Amino acid sequence: MEFGFTTAAYVVAAVLFILSLGGLSGQESAKRAVWYGIVGMALAVVATLIGPGSGLWLLSLLLIAGGGIIGTYVAQKVQMTEMPQLVAAMHSLVGLAAVFVGYNAHIALGNVLAMGPEQRETLEGFRALLAHKTAVEQNILRVELFLGVFIGAVTFTGSIVAYGKLAGKMNTTLPSCRVGIC
Amino acid sequence: MDIVITTALIPNREAPKLWLEDMIKSMKRGSVIVDLAAEKGGNAEGTVPDEKIVTDNGVTIIGYTDFPSRMASQASTLYATNIRHMLTDLTPEKDGKVNHNMEDDVIRGGATVTFDGEITFPPPPPKIQAIAAKPKTEVKVLTREEKLAAEAAAFKVQTKQQVTLLGIGAALILLVGLYAPASFMQHFIVFVLSVFVGFQVIWNVSHSLHTPLMAVTNAISSIIILGALMQIGSGSWLVILLAALSIFMAGINIFGGFLVTRRMLAMFQKS
Numbered sequence: 001m002e003f004g005f006t007t008a009a010y011v012v013a014a015v016l017f018i019l020s021l022g023g024l025s026g027q028e029s030a031k032r033a034v035w036y037g038i039v040g041m042a043l044a045v046v047a048t049l050i051g052p053g054s055g056l057w058l059l060s061l062l063l064i065a066g067g068g069i070i071g072t073y074v075a076q077k078v079q080m081t082e083m084p085q086l087v088a089a090m091h092s093l094v095g096l097a098a099v100f101v102g103y104n105a106h107i108a109l110g111n112v113l114a115m116g117p118e119q120r121e122t123l124e125g126f127r128a129l130l131a132h133k134t135a136v137e138q139n140i141l142r143v144e145l146f147l148g149v150f151i152g153a154v155t156f157t158g159s160i161v162a163y164g165k166l167a168g169k170m171n172t173t174l175p176s177c178r179v180g181i182c
Numbered sequence: 183m184d185i186v187i188t189t190a191l192i193p194n195r196e197a198p199k200l201w202l203e204d205m206i207k208s209m210k211r212g213s214v215i216v217d218l219a220a221e222k223g224g225n226a227e228g229t230v231p232d233e234k235i236v237t238d239n240g241v242t243i244i245g246y247t248d249f250p251s252r253m254a255s256q257a258s259t260l261y262a263t264n265i266r267h268m269l270t271d272l273t274p275e276k277d278g279k280v281n282h283n284m285e286d287d288v289i290r291g292g293a294t295v296t297f298d299g300e301i302t303f304p305p306p307p308p309k310i311q312a313i314a315a316k317p318k319t320e321v322k323v324l325t326r327e328e329k330l331a332a333e334a335a336a337f338k339v340q341t342k343q344q345v346t347l348l349g350i351g352a353a354l355i356l357l358v359g360l361y362a363p364a365s366f367m368q369h370f371i372v373f374v375l376s377v378f379v380g381f382q383v384i385w386n387v388s389h390s391l392h393t394p395l396m397a398v399t400n401a402i403s404s405i406i407i408l409g410a411l412m413q414i415g416s417g418s419w420l421v422i423l424l425a426a427l428s429i430f431m432a433g434i435n436i437f438g439g440f441l442v443t444r445r446m447l448a449m450f451q452k453s
Binding site: 024026033037038040048049059064065074076080090091094098100103105126127136 | 362363365366376379380383384386387388390391393394395396397398399400401402403404405406407408409410411412413414415416417418420421422424425426427428429430431432433434435436437438439440441442443444445446447448449450
């Protein structure tokens with residue numbers, strides 16, 4: 001599949017996501033809006049899987065299916081009064097995933113920079129993208145990775161604390177407060 | 183009804199039956215009926231004068247006929263408090279000497295009938311109102327011209343704010359464009375547009391839907407799976423491991439996130 005197809009699919013998915021958020025202006029349109037979001041997400045994931053640049057697609061499918069089964073089960077079993085905690089807990093997973101993706105890019109960049117020029121020509125996929133970056137682009141990438149890992153880590157820890165507070169499992173006093181500095 | 187108090191008495195007649203047996207049967211266990219008309223038979227069916235009984239379904243009916251006698255200590259306390267405050271008013275210097283201040287409304291009006299050989303009853307109306315009447319502030323009613331002028335002025339201020347923000351934002355973006363490579367500008371375009379569109383779209387979300395909004399934006403944020411999908415094919419075992427974990431976690435969030443949103447929105451039924 002051509003790279004252009006993947007980009008086109010991303011544009012359609014983005015439009016669907018925007019419609020999904022915009023549909024929350026009313027209660028009936030909100031129910032339809034969730035379907036727009038689901039279709040957009042499915043389109044983006046499928047386009048990436050069959051497009052260039054990804055590998056190990058069978059493993060990816062199995063992992064998505066496995067995560068999907070757990071997600072479906074948990075979302076259906078949890079009581080209505082525990083919904084906010086569940087959203088916070090799931091969002092912490094997304095934060096952690098963002099941290100991992102950032103780390104991976106950092107590790108891969110280090111690996112690619114350590115290779116000689118002939119080896120770089122044989123690279124495929126993500127590492128090929130990295131190999132063709134100029135010095136300025138690499139620095140910009142480093143800044144982006146820093147921001148990505150930082151924001152992802154804040155999301156991860158913040159969502160875990162939010163889960164703990166919502167579930168009543170966490171003492172809400174700051175640690176410093178308990179020794180007198182508030 | 184959990185508590186019922188009845189007080190209907192007719193002179194020289196039996197008290198009318200107002201709270202009937204089927205009503206008592208429909209009250210829940212632990213309810214209380216205070217029947218103040220018990221001395222004349224009671225307003226509730228089943229009241230026994232001078233006694234407190236409990237019906238079969240757990241409702242207590244109080245039929246005491248001597249409530250005033252039961253309030254002796256409360257009555258004494260209230261009266262004693264009033265007398266104590268009166269004595270405080272009469273002896274303002276706290277020296278035991280009575281200062282019969284005829285300017286004080288309480289002493290003049292409430293307690294004095296004659297003073298210095300003259301009859302001073304009935305007293306004049308009190309000088310101090312119980313509640314001070316506030317001077318009415320004038321509510322300015324704007325004329326139509328003044329309203330239009332005020333709206334035009336507010337619009338001008340808003341235009342100035344928007345144009346200033348746009349000017350600063352445009353200058354910053356142009357500055358970035360001068361120094362950044364073209365590939366970065368492509369991504370930057372997408373970023374700036376998405377921030378702008380997101381801002382506009384979220385502004386219109388109705389207040390009752392803010393929790394489903396949180397759930398759906400969480401579900402959409404699992405788009406991070408695309409980054410992990412791109413990375414899983416290439417690199418060392420560590421990269422593959424972390425990417426696999428990321429795909430798994432994002433997968434949980436995709437399915438779980440949208441399902442949670444659907445469950446939340448299912449609660450909003452058109453009534």
